[in-house]
Amino acid sequence: MITFNTGIATLNGDSFASGSEVSAEGDYTLIVTDAMGNVTTIAFTIDKTVPIISGVTDGSIYNTNQSITFNEGTATLNGDPFASGATIFAEGDYTLVVTDEAGNVTTANFTIDRTAPTVTGVVYGVSYNTDRTITFNEGT
Structure with a gap:
């Protein structure tokens, strides 16, 4: 389960909700943007x-x-x-x-x-x- 404390997120370009699970094998990029425009980007792989x-x-x-x-x-x-x-x-x-x-x-x-x-x-x-x-x- 992936969580974040504020903002909106995309996972590989698709909308992503805090608390959602990612289980399929693959490479991912999670981008979370808060109301002030601050961005956190996390690239990860499930293998x-x-x-x-x-x-x-x-x-x-x-x-x-x-x-x-x-x-x-x-x-x-x-x-x-x-x-x-x-x-x-x-x-x-x-x-x-x-x-x-x-x-x-x-x-x-x-x-x-x-x-x-x-x-x-x-x-x-x-x-x-x-x-x-x-x-x-x-x-x-």
Whole structure:
């Protein structure tokens, strides 16, 4: 709700009453003029749309380097500043947080894992004449 104490107002050129609400996304200019001709102009934006991240998806695991972009705002990767278009090379767990100018936030948690599972109990290409207990540290 937008209020002003005196005068008449326009919002983007249309009459505007004190106490009215503006909810649609967009850029606005509010001009309030009092009886003495004093003018207050306020430009503002309503932005409810979260930033869009490309290159990784929340909850995903990758076995390759990932180049990540976002369409607006600023970002941190595991708490450190991160630039759109940068590539992640190191294995590990990551949290990317992108915040736009209006305070909308998009978060993507992802992992880069290029280490193959470890298998024990058998060796590639070997034949056995006994039962084998096979174990592996991750995967299916």
